[in-house]
Amino acid sequence: MSENRGVLVFSEEYDLMLEMIGKGREIAKELQTELAVALVGSNVQKKASELIKYGADKVFLVDNPALERFQAERYLSVLHNLAVDYKPDILLIGSTKNGKALAARLATRLETGCIPDCTRLSVDKKGRLIGERITYGGNAIARVTFRSRPQIVTIPAKVFEKLEPRDRNGEITKLDVKIEDPQTEIVETKPLETSSRNIEEAEIVVSCGRGLEKKDDKILLERLAEILNAQVGNTRPLAEDRKWFTEWVGLSGHKVKPKLYIACGLSGIIQHVAGIRDSKIIVAINSDPEAPIFEVADYGVVGDLYDILPALTEALRKQLS
Amino acid sequence: MENAKKDRRTLCGHLRLNCLKICRYFISKRPFVIIVHQDKIFIGNNYNFAFPSPLAQNQKEVADLKTIIVCLKQAVDVSQLKIDPTTGQLLTASAPKKISDFDKNALEEAIRIKERIGAAEIYTVTVSSEDAKPVLREALAIGADKAYLVNDQSLQNVDTWATAYVLAETIKKIGKFDLILCGETSLDSFSGLVGSRLAELLNLPQINSARKISIENGNVTAERTLESAYETLKSKMPALITVTREINQPRIPSLMMIMKASRKEIVTWTTTDLNIQKEKIDEKVEVTEVLAPKTKRKKIMITGENTEEIAGKLAKALIQEGIIRR
Numbered sequence: 001m002s003e004n005r006g007v008l009v010f011s012e013e014y015d016l017m018l019e020m021i022g023k024g025r026e027i028a029k030e031l032q033t034e035l036a037v038a039l040v041g042s043n044v045q046k047k048a049s050e051l052i053k054y055g056a057d058k059v060f061l062v063d064n065p066a067l068e069r070f071q072a073e074r075y076l077s078v079l080h081n082l083a084v085d086y087k088p089d090i091l092l093i094g095s096t097k098n099g100k101a102l103a104a105r106l107a108t109r110l111e112t113g114c115i116p117d118c119t120r121l122s123v124d125k126k127g128r129l130i131g132e133r134i135t136y137g138g139n140a141i142a143r144v145t146f147r148s149r150p151q152i153v154t155i156p157a158k159v160f161e162k163l164e165p166r167d168r169n170g171e172i173t174k175l176d177v178k179i180e181d182p183q184t185e186i187v188e189t190k191p192l193e194t195s196s197r198n199i200e201e202a203e204i205v206v207s208c209g210r211g212l213e214k215k216d217d218k219i220l221l222e223r224l225a226e227i228l229n230a231q232v233g234n235t236r237p238l239a240e241d242r243k244w245f246t247e248w249v250g251l252s253g254h255k256v257k258p259k260l261y262i263a264c265g266l267s268g269i270i271q272h273v274a275g276i277r278d279s280k281i282i283v284a285i286n287s288d289p290e291a292p293i294f295e296v297a298d299y300g301v302v303g304d305l306y307d308i309l310p311a312l313t314e315a316l317r318k319q320l321s
Numbered sequence: 322m323e324n325a326k327k328d329r330r331t332l333c334g335h336l337r338l339n340c341l342k343i344c345r346y347f348i349s350k351r352p353f354v355i356i357v358h359q360d361k362i363f364i365g366n367n368y369n370f371a372f373p374s375p376l377a378q379n380q381k382e383v384a385d386l387k388t389i390i391v392c393l394k395q396a397v398d399v400s401q402l403k404i405d406p407t408t409g410q411l412l413t414a415s416a417p418k419k420i421s422d423f424d425k426n427a428l429e430e431a432i433r434i435k436e437r438i439g440a441a442e443i444y445t446v447t448v449s450s451e452d453a454k455p456v457l458r459e460a461l462a463i464g465a466d467k468a469y470l471v472n473d474q475s476l477q478n479v480d481t482w483a484t485a486y487v488l489a490e491t492i493k494k495i496g497k498f499d500l501i502l503c504g505e506t507s508l509d510s511f512s513g514l515v516g517s518r519l520a521e522l523l524n525l526p527q528i529n530s531a532r533k534i535s536i537e538n539g540n541v542t543a544e545r546t547l548e549s550a551y552e553t554l555k556s557k558m559p560a561l562i563t564v565t566r567e568i569n570q571p572r573i574p575s576l577m578m579i580m581k582a583s584r585k586e587i588v589t590w591t592t593t594d595l596n597i598q599k600e601k602i603d604e605k606v607e608v609t610e611v612l613a614p615k616t617k618r619k620k621i622m623i624t625g626e627n628t629e630e631i632a633g634k635l636a637k638a639l640i641q642e643g644i645i646r647r
Contacts, residue, residue, distance in 0.1 A: 013548070072527065096548050101529045104481070104517035113482060113605030116512050130609070136509055137399030140411050141612045148605040157548075183526030184560075187542060187553040204644065228645060240567050246546070251511065252566060259644045270399060281642055282618065283635070298619040299638055301631055311632035319636050320645070 004089040004149045007031075009056070010038040010079060011094025012070045014047070016157045018054050020092045023121060023160040025055040027090065030123050036060060036086065040078050042068035045174075052170030055163045059172045060086070066179050069186060070098045076105050077180035083110060088150055090129055095154035103154045112148040119159050119278075129153065138251055138274025158200060158257060192247075199249065204230035204260045205279075207249055209272075210237050211265015211286065211305050215244040220309040221264065227316050228260075235266050250275035264305040268293025285309070386441050386536060386558070388498040389431040392488055392519070393445045393460055393468075395453040396421035397509040409613050413509075420456055423504025425463075427564050429571040430534060431502050432464040438536065442466045444495060448487045450477040454587055461582035462574035468587045469495060475592055475599065483602035485518035490595045492523065498559055500541060505530045505563040516563035526556040529563040 007024045011017040021037060028035040036058035037051045048059045062078050079102065083091065093103040095117050107114035118131035129151045135142040199205060206221045206228070221232045233249040233256070240248075249256055251271040257278035264285045266272065273296050276282065284297035287304045294300040301308055398417045405412055420428075428445065435441045445460045445468045447453050457468040471491055476483070492498065501523075506513035513529075520527035531543035542555045543562055574582070592602070623638070625631040639645050 097530050097545070098547065100513055101517040101527065104514040105521040105527075107514075107605075108482065108485065108518040108521040111482075111605075113480060114514055115606055116514055133511075134614070135511055135611070136397065136402060136411060136413065137511070138614070139399055139402050139404075141614050142510075142608050143610040143612065144606050144608050146606055147603070184528060184554045184556040187555045189550050189552045191550050192546070236566075241570075252506075260639065260642070277614065281639070281644060283639070294620070294622070296618055298621065299635060300620065300622045301635060302622070302624075303628065303631065307628045308632060311628045312635055315629070315632040315636035316639075316645070319633075319640060 004087045006033045006036055006086070006088045007090045007092065008036045008038060008060075008082065008086065008088035009092045010040065011096065011099055012040070012075070013094050013096055013099075013157065015162075016094040016096070016099075016155070017051075018162040019157065019160045020094060020155050021051065021055045022163045023155070024090075024092050025163065027121065027123060027129070028057075031089070031127055033089070034058060036088065038062065038079060038082055040067055040075060042066075048172045049170075050165070052168055052172070053165035055168070057170050059170065061172055061174045062177050063174070064177075064179060069189075071182040071186065072098070072101055072105065072184065073180045073182045075102055076109070078177050079106050080109055081177045082175075083150060091150055091152045093152065093154045095156040100154050103152055107152045110150065110152075112150055112152060113146050114152040114154070115144045115146075116154045117156055118153045119156070121153065121155075134251070134274055134277070138270045138277065156255065199231045199233050199247075199254050200256055202231035202256070202258050204228045204262075205233050205249070205256050205258045205276075206230050206262045206264065207233035207235070207266065207276075208238070208264045208305065209235040209266025212238065213306075215242075217306075220305065220313075224262070224309055224313045224316070227313060227320065230258075230260075230262075235272050263293050263297070264309060266293060267291045268296060285312075386434070386438055386499045388500075389434060389441055389443050390492055390495070390498045390501045391424065391428045391431050391443060391445045391460075391465065392501065392503040392515070393424045393428065393447045393457070394421040394504070394507045394515075395419070395447060395449050395451075395456045396507050399509055404613060411611055411613060413611070418453075418456060419508075420460060421504055421508040423506055423508065423564065423566060425504075425571045426566050426568050427502040427504050428460055428463055428465060429569045430564055431500075432572075433569065434500075434534070434536060435464075441499075444469060444498075446488055446491050446495070447471070448476060448479070448484050448491070450474055450479075454589075457587055458579075458582055459574070461585040461587070462579040463572060464574075464578070465585075467585060470587055470589045471592065471595065472589055473592045475602065478604070478608070479602060480604050480606050481512050481514040481518055482605045485515050485522055486602055487592065487595070487597060488515070488519050489522035490597055491590065492519075494590070494595055500536075500558055501525070501561040503561065503563045505565050513563075516561060520561040523561070525559055525561045527561040527563070528554045528556060530565050531562050532565045532567045534562060534564070534568070 007028045009020045009024045024035045034057040037056040038060050040062045042065045115131035120132035122130045130145045206225045225232045236248040239245045251274040255275045259280045261276050261279035262283045282297045283299045284293040285301045285308045289302045395418045398419045403412045431443045443465045445465045448471045503516040528543040530545045533544040535542050544553050623634050
């Protein structure tokens with residue numbers, strides 16, 4: 001039996017941290033242990049009591065001007081210190097690009113395992129964590145468990161729900177941690193043109209693939225999106241091969257889970273499908289009746305997006321008015 | 322001697338690049354001489370055509386960057402995966418393998434850096450429980466100078482910890498390097514942990530998910546796209562960088578390159594050669610099940626006499642789903 005106890009949650013993305021607290025609460029209850037949160041940053045102390053309202057039993061507050069921006073070695077040293085002193089049994093870390101690198105380095109420093117990008121989490125009879133993750137390019141779900149302690153998993157945004165905040169009792173501990181110097185220097189940061197959260201949080205997404213002949217033809221999607229109050233996305237070839245856009249929807253890009261995903265002129269290669277798998281309803285519009293996207297669609301239309309999209313926009317306009 | 326040979330290669334490459342210019346100028350003036358003197362190349366009997374020598378131009382960077390190591394995974398080609406029709410199990414063992422796409426981008430980037438800078442050796446490192454030589458031949462054809470393969474039965478089903486550990490020990494045995502490039506994740510398992518684990522084991526600065534890399538004065542600068550921001554990071558070398566697929570378009574080797582690759586060396590080691598203790602590569606995590614994803618989709622095809630009718634039916638169906646608000 002290992003001496004590690006408790007669940008520790010961390011993400012540099014505040015919303016994602018709240019979502020993980022929701023899930024962490026459930027796991028802590030099952031294991032009859034406590035849920036702690038690492039609140040790391042500069043000038044963040046005012047958020048500590050809010051984290052308790054969202055479900056934390058304990059907040060480890062590490063507030064230091066050096067932690068204003070995420071820098072791998074600085075954050076790593078904080079989390080490593082916490083893991084050594086507090087000895088959590090389970091660490092839930094937000095699966096952002098920085099969070100994943102952090103989790104991987106922390107797991108290595110602690111000589112333990114890490115299960116990345118878990119979309120489901122449960123506890124087995126022995127009290128071990130079981131994580132489910134998409135693998136083989138979206139062709140399979142792997143169930144993975146631990147043979148080492150602590151158990152570190154990373155969790156993508158929008159997988160779990162945050163709890164309703166309510167008044168609870170909790171303990172806030174302010175910690176002074178020795179912070180390592182960073183080995184890389186931030187030369188420049190600038191915000192993305194479109195925040196990725198826009199498309200990842202959208203309730204409806206209209207998306208196109210190689211069937212789109214010209215960049216400007218995206219207006220056809222935008223017109224439909226306007227009626228549906230939707231976000232517009234695209235596949236990777238339009239971003240990478242044609243360089244029309246800088247972002248895309250798919251396993252290697254934005255993973256979306258809208259209530260409605262309208263896929264226009266995209267064939268539905270497995271990596272794209274893996275990024276839209278959790279959509280509630282998928283509509284496929286493609287001129288090739290053999291396109292694999294129809295296999296994963298709820299509604300399919302065989303036709304040219306240049307004909308169907310304007311007609312659909314018009315039909316919705318009529319039926320919604 | 323080795324260096325002289327390398328310099329000659331670099332010069333020849335440079336002259337080839339400039340050969341159009343040279344031909345145009347000297348078409349009627351044969352024979353002519355080419356003289357390399359200090360930082361200039363002079364062409365023609367009166368030294369009337371000169372341009373800077375690539376050797377001089379990059380001397381500083383050459384000194385800075387001698388060896389690039391690229392980690393390559395032999396991955397299951399997920400586009401060719403088949404499902405056993407009776408059991409519903411994924412047939413991963415029999416599926417064809419290839420260099421993981423992301424790692425191919427890392428290799429391509431290493432070659433581009435070498436092309437910009439002139440003289441650098443590119444070594445690939447692969448950890449596998451099977452003979453990955455055919456796949457590594459492709460890497461050599463694309464442009465790697467030497468491939469290292471750790472091939473050992475004990476490496477079957479290794480997790481990201483063990484993979485990174487063996488990679489680290491291999492790289493330590495290879496010796497000096499300036500830059501390690503990895504794909505940000507792998508085509509089949511899609512974990513995205515090995516690069517960061519390796520950086521930690523080798524105590525290297527790391528930048529993950531780079532979509533642009535530049536090298537200057539012993540520093541490497543990389544641009545990356547985060548969830549809500551672009552970020553440019555700079556680090557001293559040696560460093561480890563993982564790359565995205567956007568960073569470049571990997572080249573397809575020519576027949577000539579494929580033939581040349583057969584003369585390049587593949588060094589094969591086992592975990593014993595690397596003095597790796599068995600317990601060091603014990604699994605930290607274990608995959609208990611691989612399930613086919615459940616997709617319960619309605620798969621309703623909407624047809625009609627004309628576009629308007631189809632669009633009308635689709636609009637109606639979507640409204641009835643209760644997703645679209647009036």
